[in-house]
Amino acid sequence: MGIMKFAPTMLKQLFEKPVTKNYPAEPINYPEGSRGHIDIDIQQCISCGMCMRVCPPGAITVDRKTRTWTINRFDCVQCGYCTTVCPKKCLYLNPGYQTPGPEKYIYSQTHVLTEAEKQHEAEMEAKKQAAIKAAMAKKAAAAAAAKKDGAAPDAAAKPADKPQA
Amino acid sequence: MAKKRSVVPFGPQHPVLPEPIHLDLVLEDEKVVEAVPNIGFIHRGLEGLTEKKDFRQMTYVIERTCGICSFGHGLGYVETIENIMNVEVPERAKYLRTIWSELARMHSHLLWLGLISDAFGFESLFYQSWRIRERVLDCLELTTGGRLIFSVLEPGGVLRDINKDQEKEILKQIGLVEEELKEVEKAFLLDYSVQTRLKGVGIITKERAHEIGCCGPVARASGLSYDMRKLGYEAYGNLDFEPIISNDCDSYARCEVRIKEIHQSIDLIRQAFAKMPEGDLSVPVKGFPKGECFTRIEQPRGEAIYYVKANGTKMLDRFRLRTPTFANLEGLCEMLKNCEYADVGILCVTIDPCISCTER
Numbered sequence: 001m002g003i004m005k006f007a008p009t010m011l012k013q014l015f016e017k018p019v020t021k022n023y024p025a026e027p028i029n030y031p032e033g034s035r036g037h038i039d040i041d042i043q044q045c046i047s048c049g050m051c052m053r054v055c056p057p058g059a060i061t062v063d064r065k066t067r068t069w070t071i072n073r074f075d076c077v078q079c080g081y082c083t084t085v086c087p088k089k090c091l092y093l094n095p096g097y098q099t100p101g102p103e104k105y106i107y108s109q110t111h112v113l114t115e116a117e118k119q120h121e122a123e124m125e126a127k128k129q130a131a132i133k134a135a136m137a138k139k140a141a142a143a144a145a146a147k148k149d150g151a152a153p154d155a156a157a158k159p160a161d162k163p164q165a
Numbered sequence: 166m167a168k169k170r171s172v173v174p175f176g177p178q179h180p181v182l183p184e185p186i187h188l189d190l191v192l193e194d195e196k197v198v199e200a201v202p203n204i205g206f207i208h209r210g211l212e213g214l215t216e217k218k219d220f221r222q223m224t225y226v227i228e229r230t231c232g233i234c235s236f237g238h239g240l241g242y243v244e245t246i247e248n249i250m251n252v253e254v255p256e257r258a259k260y261l262r263t264i265w266s267e268l269a270r271m272h273s274h275l276l277w278l279g280l281i282s283d284a285f286g287f288e289s290l291f292y293q294s295w296r297i298r299e300r301v302l303d304c305l306e307l308t309t310g311g312r313l314i315f316s317v318l319e320p321g322g323v324l325r326d327i328n329k330d331q332e333k334e335i336l337k338q339i340g341l342v343e344e345e346l347k348e349v350e351k352a353f354l355l356d357y358s359v360q361t362r363l364k365g366v367g368i369i370t371k372e373r374a375h376e377i378g379c380c381g382p383v384a385r386a387s388g389l390s391y392d393m394r395k396l397g398y399e400a401y402g403n404l405d406f407e408p409i410i411s412n413d414c415d416s417y418a419r420c421e422v423r424i425k426e427i428h429q430s431i432d433l434i435r436q437a438f439a440k441m442p443e444g445d446l447s448v449p450v451k452g453f454p455k456g457e458c459f460t461r462i463e464q465p466r467g468e469a470i471y472y473v474k475a476n477g478t479k480m481l482d483r484f485r486l487r488t489p490t491f492a493n494l495e496g497l498c499e500m501l502k503n504c505e506y507a508d509v510g511i512l513c514v515t516i517d518p519c520i521s522c523t524e525r
Contacts, residue, residue, distance in 0.1 A: 008348070079316040
């Protein structure tokens with residue numbers, strides 16, 4: 001038991017620099033690997049949507065048609081689960097927090113197709129169309145054969161319309 | 166003259182309370198005769214989320230039950246899942262988990278030291294305690310990336326490693342914490358004005374503490390040697406330590422136990438770094454859990470119980486969490502009986518209430 005046990009600590013503190021930083025004037029150094037925000041290397045992204053499915057708060061949306069990756073920064077909890085499941089490893093957890101603002105900030109990135117990718121897309125599309133055409137022709141042939149065998153005329157008329165459309 | 170009885174509502178908003186709990190205090194003049202607790206102000210339904218999120222996502226959800234006990238909750242949950250699925254975690258991961266959970270204990274106790282000094286009106290002691298705590302938080306941010314919520318656990322291991330440079334930095338920082346704490350703890354343990362607020366206030370006897378099921382530092386301050394770390398989960402089985410107990414049973418004893426536990430945690434971290442082997446960080450966990458399991462772990466605030474019932478699909482059937490604060494609330498009502506009205510604020514803080522864990 002005694003009095004003034006805290007006095008030495010207090011006196012020491014009087015002649016020291018303040019413990020806190022003069023923040024906006026003096027920048028903060030985040031350690032490497034600090035959980036600030038999620039970034040994406042969109043050109044690597046294949047729009048598989050794994051990150052969207054595993055995200056615990058549901059902050060990420062992936063649109064496969066437009067190849068857009070969107071994150072609601074205010075919903076994200078920086079757990080980093082999306083970065084561990086990404087098959088292309090194109091998601092990163094980088095330092096630096098989301099700045100506060102009056103509106104919910106939604107960050108969106110769209111994958112822009114390169115020439116090679118466009119060509120590949122076109123080839124795939126042509127293949128798909130050819131496959132559809134072949135399937136339709138096969139169906140029409142089958143219908144024609146059925147008609148020959150004496151099927152109802154109403155039923156045969158419908159498949160005949162489809163290949164034209 | 167007959168004593169006048171009155172009922173005073175205390176909380177959920179009160180300057181001394183860190184979190185919302187409501188107490189109906191039955192007073193006889195200035196003496197508290199009875200205290201009736203009332204909780205349920207910040208219920209968020211996290212246990213119910215098990216029906217909507219799969220068991221891996223739940224690791225991240227359960228960690229966010231509370232900002233201070235976050236590592237403990239994550240650890241309890243993944244341990245329960247690992248026990249159901251019979252997964253053996255690599256040795257290095259066990260040691261890493263131990264180190265992080267001890268760092269979390271240090272920052273929780275230092276936070277409590279700040280809160281208690283704020284409660285008895287010693288503002289500069291509050292600043293000093295939190296200044297020391299900042300070092301621990303920086304260590305945690307350096308290694309896990311998060312200051313309070315770490316998200317480094319997964320069923321089967323851990324997601325991040327501690328390299329040699331980080332190890333050196335942590336050992337340096339906890340050395341400084343030890344030095345600075347030795348200076349500040351004099352004020353807590355020896356100062357006259359602090360002792361007048363803490364000594365002989367809020368007594369729970371050893372028998373009573375056992376009867377009403379107190380846990381953690383509250384039980385240990387009443388002389389009960391209960392420490393779940395002695396069960397030897399993670400790497401605690403390989404470390405050398407004894408539960409810290411005190412037989413004073415009052416608020417001062419609870420303060421003393423917590424200060425000594427910070428020193429114990431520093432010692433445990435040093436031991437763990439000395440014994441930590443090289444190796445993998447995690448083992449792959451395939452499939453879904455099926456079965457049920459109870460796990461008990463020692464959190465900074467006391468013993469927490471985790472129960473998981475899984476049905477073999479990716480969603481769990483049930484998850485239940487009994488928090489240490491829930492067990493200690495009964496102790497709070499016990500110590501509030503026959504105390505002065507002016508001491509109610511301090512006594513509420515001495516059990517280290519974490520209401521957001523309790524209500525989930």
